[in-house]
Amino acid sequence: MSRSADALLPRDIPVQLIDAAGVVQPDPEFALPDRETLRRAYAGLVNGRRINDQCNALVRQGRLAVYPASTGQEACQIAAALCLERGDWLFPTYRDSVAVIARGVEPANAMVLLRGDWHSGYDPTEYGIAPQATPLATQLLHAVGFAHAARLRGEDTVVLAMCGDGATSEGDFHEAMNFAAVFHLPVVFFVQNNEFAISVPLSRQTAAASLAHKAIGYGMPGERVDGNDVAALLAVLGAAVDRARSGQGPSFIEAHTYRMLAHTNADDDTRYRDREEVQAWVGRDPLTRLRSHLRESGALTEADESELAAAAEEIASELRYAMNADPELNPEDLFTHVFAQRPEMLDAQWDALRDEIERTEVES
Numbered sequence: 001m002s003r004s005a006d007a008l009l010p011r012d013i014p015v016q017l018i019d020a021a022g023v024v025q026p027d028p029e030f031a032l033p034d035r036e037t038l039r040r041a042y043a044g045l046v047n048g049r050r051i052n053d054q055c056n057a058l059v060r061q062g063r064l065a066v067y068p069a070s071t072g073q074e075a076c077q078i079a080a081a082l083c084l085e086r087g088d089w090l091f092p093t094y095r096d097s098v099a100v101i102a103r104g105v106e107p108a109n110a111m112v113l114l115r116g117d118w119h120s121g122y123d124p125t126e127y128g129i130a131p132q133a134t135p136l137a138t139q140l141l142h143a144v145g146f147a148h149a150a151r152l153r154g155e156d157t158v159v160l161a162m163c164g165d166g167a168t169s170e171g172d173f174h175e176a177m178n179f180a181a182v183f184h185l186p187v188v189f190f191v192q193n194n195e196f197a198i199s200v201p202l203s204r205q206t207a208a209a210s211l212a213h214k215a216i217g218y219g220m221p222g223e224r225v226d227g228n229d230v231a232a233l234l235a236v237l238g239a240a241v242d243r244a245r246s247g248q249g250p251s252f253i254e255a256h257t258y259r260m261l262a263h264t265n266a267d268d269d270t271r272y273r274d275r276e277e278v279q280a281w282v283g284r285d286p287l288t289r290l291r292s293h294l295r296e297s298g299a300l301t302e303a304d305e306s307e308l309a310a311a312a313e314e315i316a317s318e319l320r321y322a323m324n325a326d327p328e329l330n331p332e333d334l335f336t337h338v339f340a341q342r343p344e345m346l347d348a349q350w351d352a353l354r355d356e357i358e359r360t361e362v363e364s
């Protein structure tokens, strides 16, 4: 079924179902998710925030090599995990560890990559989650190819492909969007527009009215959503997932959110943005608005909150424990699984590394 061009355009104002004060804003197209779903999402947000805080601390303690935090972006992370079914697939970026954990991966296993121990700490096929991608937008092509293959096999898999605002300037983004639309694939492109690509602001990334306006050029619908409103995200992503599953092709969702912390621990954001700008987003926090709504409507008691806080604390404590243990690593593992038969070039690299390890090993 072809749609008129206008129907592919996003709204001028992003979809919002619960405003920053926690007040429900009824929408003619998207219904507020039910109370149980919102309670589940709130538990996810609480855990997600605690995981972000813990991982930031672990970086400072030297237990993680790097942590691209999703602090302030937890609503996007939790909605991405909750909108998918068991057999679906998520294609996350380096910033999406909370989504990976919310979809079922043990936090310590989700940190293996960021600790620098191994390429990925979980089995993608067990969870329906591709390894977190660091090269920008490459995962979008993998996601589209994966969706194409799944369809050829007759499976009803939906693929959710995540990326940042900066990644939309990559050629891979264009190729993935175009291929998905031409072949009518069951892919939901989910962009977290957090206003920055390291120090590059959105205004230097695109001259388009919004990122979601790009969708019409490919022939797929684009939608904008308040990226700090998990209710709106669940509704909008849920509709896009349903669309994909019922054979209506790909969609493009732009979530308007904000990166509350520096890009990573290796970045100093005071050099390129004002504190006032960051401060303005504190009032739009995804946790506080859902909490206000649930408390007001009687769906969340003080006892529930204590229980959630204790559960989040337990996750953080297990993660600390796991990260404080020194794993036994074999440096030669780096060279395994790259080629079926290791070429001479890699043999030479391993010889050089082994020599260096032997030379620099501290006698104990």
Ligand SMILES: Cc1ncc(C[n+]2csc(CCOP(=O)(O)OP(=O)(O)O)c2C)c(N)n1
Pocket (backbone or CB within 6 Å): 095, 134, 135, 136, 163, 164, 165, 166, 167, 168, 194, 196, 197, 198, 259, 263
């Ligand atoms: C192909 C490629 N080019 C450059 C980089 C370096 N790099 C890492 S993160 C980043 C910014 C990405 O910004 P965005 O897509 O908005 O995602 P965010 O970090 O804000 O989540 C850049 C340029 C990279 N990882 N891959």
Ligand SMILES: [Mg+2]
Pocket (backbone or CB within 6 Å): 164, 165, 166, 192, 193, 194, 195, 196, 197, 198
């Ligand atoms: Mg960004």
